[in-house]
Amino acid sequence: MPESPGWRGLSEASVPEGGRKLKKALKTLLRKEDFGSITTAKIAKTAGANEALIYRYFGDKRGLLHAVLKESLLRYLADLEKSLENVEGAIDRLKLVAKLNIQYYAKDRVIARIFLLEVRNYPGYFESETYELVKDYGRYMSRLVKEGMDAGEIRNDVSSGHIRDVLLGGLEHFCMPGPIFNRKISPGSDAEELTKIVLDGILKR
Amino acid sequence: MPESPGWRGLSEASVPEGGRKLKKALKTLLRKEDFGSITTAKIAKTAGANEALIYRYFGDKRGLLHAVLKESLLRYLADLEKSLENVEGAIDRLKLVAKLNIQYYAKDRVIARIFLLEVRNYPGYFESETYELVKDYGRYMSRLVKEGMDAGEIRNDVSSGHIRDVLLGGLEHFCMPGPIFNRKISPGSDAEELTKIVLDGILKR
Amino acid sequence: MPESPGWRGLSEASVPEGGRKLKKALKTLLRKEDFGSITTAKIAKTAGANEALIYRYFGDKRGLLHAVLKESLLRYLADLEKSLENVEGAIDRLKLVAKLNIQYYAKDRVIARIFLLEVRNYPGYFESETYELVKDYGRYMSRLVKEGMDAGEIRNDVSSGHIRDVLLGGLEHFCMPGPIFNRKISPGSDAEELTKIVLDGILKR
Amino acid sequence: MPESPGWRGLSEASVPEGGRKLKKALKTLLRKEDFGSITTAKIAKTAGANEALIYRYFGDKRGLLHAVLKESLLRYLADLEKSLENVEGAIDRLKLVAKLNIQYYAKDRVIARIFLLEVRNYPGYFESETYELVKDYGRYMSRLVKEGMDAGEIRNDVSSGHIRDVLLGGLEHFCMPGPIFNRKISPGSDAEELTKIVLDGILKR
């Protein structure tokens, strides 16, 4: 039985009304423009709230972005955790993670764009709480891989980190065109195919 | 024999002295800061050239970035093309591409950062000439995969695009920490391991 | 016997708990920063009281400052008045005033800074109650000078106002470096020396 | 013969057209409002120049103020130096300095206000070049006093610094009401009287 993932119990500080409106407004705006060209003024106007509240509640324009991000991520992680409870075995869990991850990006193109394109550009991100969660997520996957190795299901002549890179990287690369070209990500059978590639390899035998 | 890759023949317009200094200056600055926080003033000062020349020669601050990018990319592609001439078979070519790609990012962390983090953030990029080259590169890899399928070396029950995604994505994910944390990318045996994972799969058998 | 100084009888309106905490907080903060860069938020936080109370009790951020000022000034004036009771003669009284004034500034660098630097910058000050007190103080000194003239102790070929200017100005100029450079004002023999300079010049012979 | 005063040779870096207009505009505005309530926007508009030039040429809104100040101060010091050439003897020089100083404040109430009230409030001032000049000026006066002592004209049982404080302080205190209440400073016989007060006190007999 796997240890519990590392993100459990994380919850967001409660922000009053105004803060909530601002988050919602930013999410709305991100649907149309990239973060860089959304001004605080516009966010406030869209929210019907005061611009200064951005600074009161989130410290920063970027703080607001992170708040939005974290909220979404926490929801995803909570869902994921619950879904994982019903599945046994490292392999099947990895498959599930991949599938849900793609679904996550497919369901919310805005979030996908931020995670895949927007946020990595900004140095501060990698010191943020949000990134901590992302790292936990990555570590959890590595752990799953190692469990698979211990159980004799997964080859152990390659590093678990590399396996995770291939899985996560492949998955992200596949999802990227969605937010870039404002195309829909079709979550259909792709997760399956991607994991199949990773799990089985591509060589004919 | 594979068709020739699609990027052949592209060459850069010649720019006079001042332009060269500016490109060099930008490359230097990118070693320390991200593009967003490098000002045109600073570029000009570093270059010892006049700020207005950025506009004369590159149209735009971002034009300058693209010029730097394209130059580097073209060099990489030319090298790659030459190296490929000595290798036969889709599989071995794919292995070589992966290896050289990682080496490319390893050798120049600045370039790696721009390609992996910086540039994707900016919508205009995906309409740029540079991105055209990148797309050609991706298409070339897909073509290699298909050749492998035709030759019976690669399974053909999954899409070639997905295979490319897994390969390229894994590779990029692996290289990312380099520019992010200003760490060195160790090109050692990682390319091999990554391709091994993709080619053979991770399941024990 | 001199007429009583003009500031007698002034007393401060009683403010409840919260108000007292705010005044104390402001005094504390002024020890480290200048008034301009102390925010109402910081005052409230330091006081452990609510920001809005500043407005309820003092009408204004600056009103709070004046309250602090006035309180201190009244205490000084009361002390001064008592000390003066034991001294006869205009000259000796002037000497005492100078000495106590320097001691006043020496004892509380915060107050010194406000009076010597901070407050004069703000036009409203010169219409404030506090400034009324200060004026009374100045007038009282002029009166002392005139008494000295009448008693034949002080030359009367120069205006009493000028004499007061020289005395007060010299004294202030001497005390200024204290708050400016956060140095201690050494009240030692300086008051004596300053008055000696002024008095020897104004004594009839 | 006294050593030359310490401010000789100081000159301002030449600023292009736009900078000059901004300085002039600020001077104009200071005639009506205090520095704190003059906005950069208003300065630029008054100057008919671009707001950003304030930052290009003076680094800062306050930098512009200092430029104005320094320019005026340098002019004063140059005039003073020339006038002093025709006068012999420490006493007479001190008298002249006092007189010209009062005239300086009398002639330009704007400058007087800045020096006497505005600028001292701002911590950075005391690290500025302008303040260096002011200090030189003070030191020059102390030197004059010492020369007078050496020549046996001035009593030497008190510190020269204190004498300077009394002189400068008295003079400033006398001039202060001018800028405060927007009154005219009458430079008439006051300088004489002030110095008479101080000098007669410090003259040996």
Next chain:
DNA sequence: GATGAATGAGACTTCATTCAT
């Protein structure tokens, strides 16, 4: 081919202050 100067536009941010509870 190059330069110094100027500019427009707006970004983020800060605060004193008010109000409803």
Next chain:
DNA sequence: AATGAATGAAGTCTCATTCAT
């Protein structure tokens, strides 16, 4: 008597970019 929340109004400053020479 006190509080949490919200707000308006500016304010300083930064930059990419253009132009005249």
